Amino acid sequence: MVRYEYRCPACGPWTAAFPMGAAEAARPCPECGVRSPRLWSAPALNRMDPGVARLRQSEEASSDAPGVTSTVPAAARRPRRTDPRQARLPRP
Numbered sequence: 055m056v057r058y059e060y061r062c063p064a065c066g067p068w069t070a071a072f073p074m075g076a077a078e079a080a081r082p083c084p085e086c087g088v089r090s091p092r093l094w095s096a097p098a099l100n101r102m103d104p105g106v107a108r109l110r111q112s113e114e115a116s117s118d119a120p121g122v123t124s125t126v127p128a129a130a131r132r133p134r135r136t137d138p139r140q141a142r143l144p145r146p
Protein backbone atom coordinates (compact mmCIF):
# COMPACT_ATOMS: atom_id res chain seq x y z
CA MET A 55 0.00 0.00 0.00
CA VAL A 56 1.17 3.47 -0.85
CA ARG A 57 0.06 6.62 0.93
CA TYR A 58 -1.29 9.26 -1.43
CA GLU A 59 -1.88 12.87 -0.48
CA TYR A 60 -5.00 14.85 -1.40
CA ARG A 61 -5.93 18.45 -0.61
CA CYS A 62 -9.49 19.39 0.23
CA PRO A 63 -10.22 23.08 -0.59
CA ALA A 64 -12.08 23.44 2.72
CA CYS A 65 -10.38 21.02 5.15
CA GLY A 66 -6.79 20.94 3.90
CA PRO A 67 -4.47 18.03 3.14
CA TRP A 68 -5.27 14.41 3.97
CA THR A 69 -3.79 11.05 3.05
CA ALA A 70 -5.17 7.70 1.96
CA ALA A 71 -3.51 4.34 1.29
CA PHE A 72 -4.08 2.45 -1.97
CA PRO A 73 -2.19 -0.16 -3.95
CA MET A 74 0.48 1.39 -6.14
CA GLY A 75 -1.04 2.94 -9.24
CA ALA A 76 -4.63 2.53 -7.99
CA ALA A 77 -5.10 6.06 -6.62
CA GLU A 78 -7.58 8.29 -8.42
CA ALA A 79 -6.72 11.82 -9.53
CA ALA A 80 -9.43 13.17 -7.17
CA ARG A 81 -11.29 11.60 -4.26
CA PRO A 82 -14.04 12.79 -1.92
CA CYS A 83 -12.76 14.33 1.31
CA PRO A 84 -13.37 12.06 4.32
CA GLU A 85 -14.54 15.09 6.38
CA CYS A 86 -16.85 17.03 4.06
CA GLY A 87 -17.18 14.91 0.89
CA VAL A 88 -15.88 17.57 -1.51
CA ARG A 89 -13.80 16.10 -4.34
CA SER A 90 -10.15 16.75 -3.52
CA PRO A 91 -7.37 16.67 -6.11
CA ARG A 92 -4.38 14.46 -5.54
CA LEU A 93 -1.11 16.19 -4.65
CA TRP A 94 2.19 15.29 -6.24
CA SER A 95 4.78 14.94 -3.54
CA ALA A 96 8.15 13.34 -3.02
CA PRO A 97 8.15 9.73 -1.85
CA ALA A 98 8.70 9.22 1.87
CA LEU A 99 12.40 8.49 1.70
CA ASN A 100 13.46 10.41 4.80
CA ARG A 101 11.18 8.74 7.32
CA MET A 102 13.90 6.60 8.90
CA ASP A 103 14.57 7.01 12.60
CA PRO A 104 17.65 9.26 13.04
CA GLY A 105 19.30 6.74 15.38
CA VAL A 106 18.85 3.92 12.88
CA ALA A 107 20.16 6.14 10.07
CA ARG A 108 23.25 7.00 12.14
CA LEU A 109 23.94 3.30 12.82
CA ARG A 110 23.53 2.37 9.16
CA GLN A 111 25.91 5.15 8.12
CA SER A 112 28.54 4.01 10.62
CA GLU A 113 28.06 0.41 9.45
CA GLU A 114 28.62 1.43 5.83
CA ALA A 115 31.64 3.51 6.77
CA SER A 116 33.23 0.66 8.73
CA SER A 117 32.75 -1.95 5.99
CA ASP A 118 35.71 -0.62 3.97
CA ALA A 119 37.95 0.42 6.86
CA PRO A 120 36.88 -1.15 10.15
CA GLY A 121 38.00 0.58 13.31
CA VAL A 122 40.79 -1.02 15.35
CA THR A 123 40.42 -1.28 19.10
CA SER A 124 43.36 -1.87 21.42
CA THR A 125 41.45 -2.12 24.70
CA VAL A 126 38.24 -3.68 25.86
CA PRO A 127 35.47 -1.09 26.06
CA ALA A 128 34.52 -0.25 29.64
CA ALA A 129 30.94 -1.44 29.22
CA ALA A 130 32.07 -4.90 28.05
CA ARG A 131 34.36 -5.64 31.02
CA ARG A 132 33.28 -8.43 33.28
CA PRO A 133 32.40 -7.55 36.83
CA ARG A 134 34.87 -8.62 39.51
CA ARG A 135 34.07 -11.75 41.40
CA THR A 136 33.19 -11.00 44.98
CA ASP A 137 32.31 -14.47 46.21
CA PRO A 138 35.53 -16.28 47.35
CA ARG A 139 34.02 -19.66 46.44
CA GLN A 140 34.19 -18.66 42.78
CA ALA A 141 38.01 -18.43 43.01
CA ARG A 142 38.17 -22.20 43.62
CA LEU A 143 36.08 -23.08 40.55
CA PRO A 144 37.95 -24.69 37.64
CA ARG A 145 39.01 -22.36 34.83
CA PRO A 146 38.12 -23.11 31.21
Ligand SMILES: [Zn+2]
Binds near residue numbers: 065
Ligand atom coordinates in the same frame (compact mmCIF):
# COMPACT_ATOMS: atom_id res chain seq x y z
ZN1 LIG B 1 -13.04 18.47 3.24
